Amino acid sequence: MEAKNSVRREFIFPPYLLLLFPAVVFMLLMYAYPFIASFTRSLIDAEGNFSFANYAKTWELYLKDILFTFAVTVFSTAATGVMAVLLAVYLRFSQSFISKILSGLYKVPIFIPFVVVAQMMNSFLAPHGLLNIALAKFGLINIDQPLQLFNFTGLSFGFIWKMIPFSVLIIHGGFQMIDDSYIEAARTAGARLFKVITKILIPMSKSSIMVALVLVYSQIVGTFTLPYMLIGGKSPTTITVDIAHRVNYFRDFGVANTLGVFSYFLVLFTAIYYLRSSVRKMAEDKLVQE
Amino acid sequence: MFSKKMLIVSLEIILLVVVFLLIIWPMMSLFIWSIAETWYWPNTLPQKIGFEYWKQALGLQKSLAIGAVSIVPAFFLSLMIAMIVVVISMLIAIPAGYALAKYRIPFGGFILFLFLMPNAFPQQPVFVNLLHIFTKLGLAGTVQGVILVHILVGLVFGVWITNATFKSIPPHMEEAARSVGAGKLRAFFRITLPLAAPGLLASAVFVFITSLDEFTGTFFVGLPFVNTLPMTLYSSSGYNMQFASVIAIILLIPSILFMALIQGVLKAEYVGGMG
8 A cells, every 4th residue: 555655656747747838838839849940941942852052042142141240240249348338337336426317317228129229210310310410410410411320330329229228237237246345455455446347347247248248149130120120121231131031022931041040150159158157047046045 | 636526527427418318319309200290301300390190190180191090900909919918928937937946847957948048049030930830820910820929929038037036935935834734726826926926017017018019020920911019110110200200109108117117126137138
């Protein structure tokens, strides 16, 4: 009787299976399957045979756009990183009234959805848009030759505008974790502010800075709205816009998926970093909890 | 010493003005366009301002102008989709978030991976293949298809936020309830759920906003038949700046409002997924 019971207990359906079942099944069908399909479909040509034809075509037609996407992403991420660190340093050290206003103000773009940012930039950066009108008003440009910003520059401006606040939020969070005593000790030992920033603040919050950069980078590669509404079909444009064109105008899922695979490769290293650090962090949380 | 302080204060004021202009100026562009009835280039400001386009967009006034559409149907469609998405996403996300927080799960690493992947890789290729699959299933261009895609986008955030919420509740609370004889379900519904309520609410609001603003998935799976607010914004932005600006402002309001209310509860990484 005793033995039978214990055997039976092993067959009890663990409750977490039931709890996780709907979410995991949904993710497998709606995410994992289409994700893997990007790879398999990129290897099937128009006649339904296995081939690298899509890759040859993509390379020939879209190499320029792939490089453009990469360039915009790297530039925007780097610019975002530098400015976000500077702003976070300021917010970490200044206790003034102005810094309190700024610490509320800077967060606004985080909450603005990308589709609204896209429309905003579309009207703001237009040849006859508010930016050009104001620059002309101050005599900085000739109104008959407005700045053309529906290109690399405008796209980067839009990305940086949207991404700096979010990066500051993460990086400032990292800076806040550093105890004042470290900084004071360094200052009393004679370290200048610049030294404190480069030798203490930045090295000690390396992981938050990395997470911010990695998330900004991978989000920019995958963003469709902003380049679609700012640059659209003009050349050069981003991979995401090309994918939409391939699907909408040609119903060409082969090349669209090949472009998708290229965009996966663009984020390969950041994705690995993000996945590894997230899983590690969660394992640590679990240990702390138990 | 005094002059150094003055220098710092003036530098701070310059910084404040620059940041203020950089953030507010593009937003002003939306606002001015939304009330510009006549605006001929190269005038600095519109010649005629008024709420004509707002009235037309909100269906208060009929118009024959090109691109003049009432956004009321799109607004209610978006609202309906968002509400259905919140209910279904939360029904799926709460149990999953709870299980991931409270149990030691075999293949737990794989499951975590599955929910992290959408943050790490571009989602657009997934939407492209969902279009392919949905076309075969007859779900392409339907509201049901769009709802499924919005659930996909919302579920990931839903699971992470509910998971973080349940993790923050000390396990001994539930154990105490069970030690005085409460059943597992009773302990959950009487102790854990009320404690988790603020976090779960934040998560639900987040999923709601994500659905309201969702563009890329709806673009692939829903067009041309499912015209949510962001889709209407896109289709009018080409030829009617005023309508596009009105819709953009309408989309802006709930995001800023709700997110300002719950930002304290949210972790920076989740907020990053906005839009």
